[in-house]
Structures are given as C-alpha cells and as structure tokens.
Amino acid sequence: MAIDLPDNITVFACSPELAPETIHVVVTLPTFKRPEHLLKTLRSLKEQNTPRHFAIIVMENEAEEQDGAKVAGPLFESGDYKGLVIIAHDRGNCNAYNAGWLTALKTFPNFKSLVVIDDDEIASPDWLENLLRTQETYGVDFVGGPQVPVFAKPEHQVWAKHPVFSPHYSQTGRVPIIYSSGNLLVSRKVLEAMPFPFLDITFNFMGGGDSDFISRSVVKGFTAAWCAEAPVFETIPERRVQADWIRARALRNGVISTLIEKRKRAQEPFGGLKTVLKSIALLALSPFRAIVKITQTGSLSIGLYQVYIGLGRILAEFGYSNEQYRQPEKN
Structure with a gap:
C-alpha cells in the first residue's frame, strides 16, 4: 500500500488487506529499545473488548537496530495485528509522536479518534471502549486515563502515591486539561486544526511536548475529560524509585x-x-x-x-x- 509520507518516515511492515477506509479508531504506539515489553503491550491491545474497527501504528524510534520493528513487523505482516509498523527516523519522543499521528491522517481517511499508549504500558481489557464512550458521553476532544504504576519490586508500591506516579484526577468527567499522552484519546478534528509538527521538538528529550500540545489545543477551544475506568498499567523499573x-x-x-x-x-x-x-x-x-x-x-x-x-x-x-x-x- 502506497502512502505519501515524508522521507524521515518509512513503512517497515503493513498488515494484509488493511482496508484503511473501514478504520474508525487508530491506536498509536511509540517504541524505543523495549522489544519485549512492546509485545506485551500489543497483546493487551489484541485483547480489547470492543466492537470498534481499530488499527495500530507502531512507531519505531530506534532507526539503527530497529529491535521493536523487527519483533512487531512479522506479526502485522501475518495479519495477527491490523495496522502498520513505521520507522520514525528522527530521534526523539516528539518526533515519534508526530510521525505516527501524521501517518494516521495520511493512511486512514475515516478515523474519528486517535489513541496513544506507550510501550511500557499494558491496557486493561475495556480500556479502548471506555475511552471512546467517555468521549461520546461528554462530547470532548481529549480523554485521558490513569497510568497505574506497577513497580518492579512489591516493596516499592508505597511510591504509588508520590505525585510523580499518581494520576491527576480520580473521577470520570470533564476536566480543564490533560497533562500526559501516556494514556490519551485525541479527536481527529484536533489534529486537523493544529499545525504540524503537532508536538514541538523543543521538548524532544525533556518530555512535556504532549502537555504543551494539549495546552495549546485547549487555548484554541478544544475540551477534555477524564476516564477513571480506562487504566493502563505502567511498568516502573527500579531505577525510577531512586x-x-x-x-x-x-x-x-x-x-x-x-x-x-x-x-x-x-x-x-x-x-x-x-x-x-x-x-x-x-x-x-x-x-x-x-x-x-x-x-x-x-x-x-x-x-x-x-x-x-x-x-x-x-x-x-x-x-x-x-x-x-x-x-x-x-x-
């Protein structure tokens, strides 16, 4: 399938008989040097309880070794997963997101919602459906959900209440803003209205490009809600409690x-x-x-x-x- 993409984005793998016009939701999954956990994240997406037609875009941001693309690519080419694996050649968190979101717009003409999950997260079975239902219930443009920390050692669970790891909201409903893209739904009309690159590459290696993008979008009048019933479970290595x-x-x-x-x-x-x-x-x-x-x-x-x-x-x-x-x- 031919897709008109810039030179810094390469299609590594594509599922057969993708039928892009039938896709209503796109899940984007950036990955960098976590091939084993990427497979866990993908399995959790395969187990989603939803009737929606969704596709997955894996954005490999390690353009040299491409370990994530190498483990995911055959699964897409065999038809186990529906969607694409792309190489985002320009290194950096924001570049990976921009590559995936642009690919979604250029590949799937009828999708209404784009969803983000990271390669160190596991989606709960009703995650996708609950995000979409919250969007429909409140008529908003962004929906965020909790990133529940899962620590490498059980004794580190006491850190779950630390502000670095705890979610910003606890109840489902409208909120003024979402602070993270680690568990996020974005409506297509936001992507069509905001300038490209969506995430400012100033934040590439610092983080915060997602918060900046959402903040700029809210200033333009786009709205947000929180869905407490759509958690993802984030693996926290021992390093992050030091x-x-x-x-x-x-x-x-x-x-x-x-x-x-x-x-x-x-x-x-x-x-x-x-x-x-x-x-x-x-x-x-x-x-x-x-x-x-x-x-x-x-x-x-x-x-x-x-x-x-x-x-x-x-x-x-x-x-x-x-x-x-x-x-x-x-x-």
Whole structure:
C-alpha cells in the first residue's frame, strides 16, 4: 500500500488487506529499545473488548537496530495485528509522536479518534471502549486515563502515591486539561486544526511536548475529560524509585510548567513578568507546602517534590532543561 509520507518516515511492515477506509479508531504506539515489553503491550491491545474497527501504528524510534520493528513487523505482516509498523527516523519522543499521528491522517481517511499508549504500558481489557464512550458521553476532544504504576519490586508500591506516579484526577468527567499522552484519546478534528509538527521538538528529550500540545489545543477551544475506568498499567523499573531520578523528574516538571505558561502568556501584557513572579511565589511557598505534605503523608520525598517544582520553574528562566530522555538507559 502506497502512502505519501515524508522521507524521515518509512513503512517497515503493513498488515494484509488493511482496508484503511473501514478504520474508525487508530491506536498509536511509540517504541524505543523495549522489544519485549512492546509485545506485551500489543497483546493487551489484541485483547480489547470492543466492537470498534481499530488499527495500530507502531512507531519505531530506534532507526539503527530497529529491535521493536523487527519483533512487531512479522506479526502485522501475518495479519495477527491490523495496522502498520513505521520507522520514525528522527530521534526523539516528539518526533515519534508526530510521525505516527501524521501517518494516521495520511493512511486512514475515516478515523474519528486517535489513541496513544506507550510501550511500557499494558491496557486493561475495556480500556479502548471506555475511552471512546467517555468521549461520546461528554462530547470532548481529549480523554485521558490513569497510568497505574506497577513497580518492579512489591516493596516499592508505597511510591504509588508520590505525585510523580499518581494520576491527576480520580473521577470520570470533564476536566480543564490533560497533562500526559501516556494514556490519551485525541479527536481527529484536533489534529486537523493544529499545525504540524503537532508536538514541538523543543521538548524532544525533556518530555512535556504532549502537555504543551494539549495546552495549546485547549487555548484554541478544544475540551477534555477524564476516564477513571480506562487504566493502563505502567511498568516502573527500579531505577525510577531512586532519589536522583525522582529529583530530576520533579525539576523537569517545574521547567515544563514554566515553558508552557510562558507560551500561554506570550500575547499578554507583561506575560513574561507574570510568569516569573508566579515562579518566585511558588518557590517561596514551597517549604510551607512541603511541611503540610510531609505531615499529611509522612513522606519526605512527597514533601520535597513541592520544593523541586518551584526550583525547576526558576531554573527554567536561566535556560535549564533536564533532558531525561537523552540517555534512555538512565531513564
């Protein structure tokens, strides 16, 4: 099947008799150096309880070894899975997403909803159907769902309540914004309305390109909801409960918060100054907020998260960016 794609996107594998015009939902699945877990994620998609006609686009972002494409490609070519495996040759989280979303638009003329799941996640059996029903019930353009952490060691489960791992919402319904694409539904009309590249590659190795994209979309008038009944289960390696990783992630989240707010206020009078003053205020208040959180939870790490967010917001004003995805073996 011929698809008009730019040179930095290559079709690695395609399922036979795909019939693109029959597809109403596209699930995009970026992958980078996780071939074994990619297969687990794919199996969970195969087990979805839904009558919807959906296709999967796997976006391999490791253009040299292509381990993910090599394990997934034969499964698509044999017809076990419906969809495509593509190579997103330009490295980076945002580039992978952009490649998959553009491929969806160019391949499937009738899809109405695009869904995202990561290659370190397992979808619950009713995940896809519940996301779609929530979209239909509330008439929104984005639907997010919880990413439930599954830790490598059972004793690490105490970290589930840490802000780095806990979901932003707990109940199904309309929400002002979604903060992550790790479990996300996007309506086609959002992709058709927003400029390409959808995710700003400034965020390629830092993360936050998804939050920035959703924020810009909400400013344009698109709406969001949360579906508590559509969890994915995210595998958390031991590395991510170490103090330096938690600290780096908190600082990064503060940096992203400042960058997104600067963009939102770009056209406001004194918008930059307002952002700086807010950052200073949040940093000044953070020790008191930390004390409250430590008292409530008994966790020093949860309390310090408030301080690191404030520090990250200030550091962003000096050009600091923590590109955790630059070295994936440390992430």
